[in-house]
Amino acid sequence: MYRDRERCVRAVQARDARFDGWFFIAVRTTGIYCRPSCPAVAPKPENMTFHPSAASAQGAGFRACKRCRPDASPGSPEWNVRADAVARAMRLIGEGVVDREGVGGLARRLGYSARQVERQLKAELGAGPLALARAQRAQTARLLIETSALPMGDIAYGAGFASIRTFNDTVQEVFALSPTELRERAARGRSGRPAAVPGVIGLRLPFRRPLTPDNLFGHLAATAVPGVEEWRAGSYRRTLRLPYGHGAVSLAPAPTHIDCRLALTDQRDLTVAIARCRRLLDLDADPVAVDEQLSRDPQLAELVAKAPGRRVPRTVDAAEFAVRAVLGQQVSTAAARTHAARLVRAYGTEVEDPFGGGLTHLFPDMQTLAGLDPEALAMPRSRRGTLTTLIAALAAGEVDLGGGSDWARARRTLGALPGIGPWTVEVVAMRALGDPDAFLASDLGVRKAAAALGLPVSPGALTRRAALWQPWRAYAVQYLWATDDHPINLMPQE
Structure with missing residues (x-):
């Protein structure tokens, strides 16, 4: 643009x-x-x-600009809509890959040479991967300076800078203020606000309005795995497995932003933790573009007008979600939570809840789950086989669902596994890969809503009708699901 x-x-x-x-x-x-x-x-x-x-x-x-803070604006929605190399690179940079693995590591994940990646990013974004990562480090540093009491040396290290000097020079160059001046400025603006909680970083996650939070937080709360997730005191909370350690996050909707509180065992994980939270809540979406397209269909226009700005609830861990999708095949939401909770208790890592609630575990990683005993799973033999095959493929890297994955290839490799049908492929594409055009044509809730609206109900006919909703069919699914009074569509009540 x-x-x-x-x-x-x-x-x-x-x-x-x-x-x-x-x-x-x-x-x-x-x-x-x-x-x-x-x-x-x-x-x-x-x-x-x-x-x-x-x-x-x-x-x-x-x-x-010191007034509008452009470094803290919502991310471009293009990187969550597109599946090309530039979009995949931006998602990986947002997850801190350049800081951890360098430009070479970014290129290897994309399947290109470092020179090709540099050329493509400069042509479209006016900056290469190192400059883009530097801008992100500056934003992370500002958050830590303004929201924590950490010493500046720890902040420089946590934000990913190689030295204190580079940290000081970058902050001064980007914000025209020294780190100390930034902290003093933020302290003056906090007068009358509640004191910060030691060890917890509080920040605001911006989004483009409008945003209807009902189905977003309702879905996360209704499907929450005990010990890993919970809804408490008006906030969705969960544990996070991160590159350098682990953490926990508390997220609560507000009219103009999402209140976010993060507790991390290693401050270097701040950037990736924020990126995952934004992705979880689909905060970089362009709701105006989505709703304009869907409203062109008379059958959907009233649903959109009633509650505009619905988001797609996504995930902080794509492999975790894929496992949970298989656990949820052909069972109720409550049964899926029960199956997942058993895995967590048996194989998850125990942690302390920094918020004093019911968070007790990290969801187990795929390498740990690869050693589970299938006979201990209380589910049909065929589904046990599907689950263990999926876990083995994820652990071996044969199925890549990460931020830099090729969506088409991921769909093919996932769909080739025994017991993984179109519904599972599409729900993983929608919530784990983040494909905004994923469509659950065979989903019972979607078909029920379609029938009530006078739309076709057979998967084939409904898919043809849904061509009018492209490239936003995943959002159409949210509007269709919301016609039901299932708990996933309702903001949780205390």
Whole structure:
């Protein structure tokens, strides 16, 4: 979009928050870059330049606006919609792969050479993987500076910087403030607010409005695995298995943001933890684009108008979700939770709940589950075989469901496993891979809603009818499911 100058100028002059994260505006006369919705007086069009990423604006010598904080805007929805190499690279960079494995590691995961990855990212985003990762480190550093009492040396290490000097120079260059000045500025703004909880990082996760949280949090709460997840005090909470350690998160909906509290055993996991939480709640979606497309169908228009901005509840761990999808085949939500809880108690890692609630375990990793005894599983023999085969394939890397995976290949390899049918493939594609066009044509709830709306009910006919909803069929599923009064569609009550 940043190449459409006229459209960008209109968005800036209208302070249109829908375009935050789609592009960034840089102002030649001030040397700063902003998000389109910046509340400051809009500059003259001739003084505006536009960039596809914060890293591109920083690379051109602009510093972040202190008023609108463009580095903290919602991410571009393109990276969750697209399945090409650039989108896969951006998802992996968001998960901290460049910081942990370097550009070479990123390239290997994508199946390209480092030079090819560099060229593709620069052509589309105006910055290479190192610059994009640097911009992300700067944002992580700012969060730690402003929301924690950690010493600056620990923050530099936690944000992924190689040295204190690089940390200081980057913060000063990007924000035009030293780390100490950033902390003092944040402290002044916290007057009258509750004191921070030691060991817990509190932050706000932005999203594009509108957002209807009912089905989003309802689904997570209704399917929560005891010990790993819970709904408590108006928040969804769960444990997290992370690259350097583990953690726990508490997420609660607010009108303009998601209140997020993170407790981590290693601060280096902050970036990936935030990325996973945003992905879990589908916070980088573009609800206006989704709802406009779905509303063109008269059968869906009323559902969309009633509760616009529904999101797709996703996952923080794709392999975990795939296992849980098989556990949930042809059984009730309660039975699926019971099966998963047994696995957790037998094979999960015990942890302490930093929030003082009922979080007791990490969901077991695939290498640990690969050693489970199938005879100990209280389910039909055929499903036991499906589960153990899936776990073995995930543990061996034969099925890749990670952020950099090829969606088409993942569907093929998953569907080739015995006992994995179209419903399981599509629910994994929707919630684990994040494919916005995944469609559960054979799902009982979808077919029931379709019948009530006068839509075709056979999977083939419904799939043909759903062509009108592309590329947002996963969101259409949320609107169809929401016609039922099942707990997954309702905001939990205490």
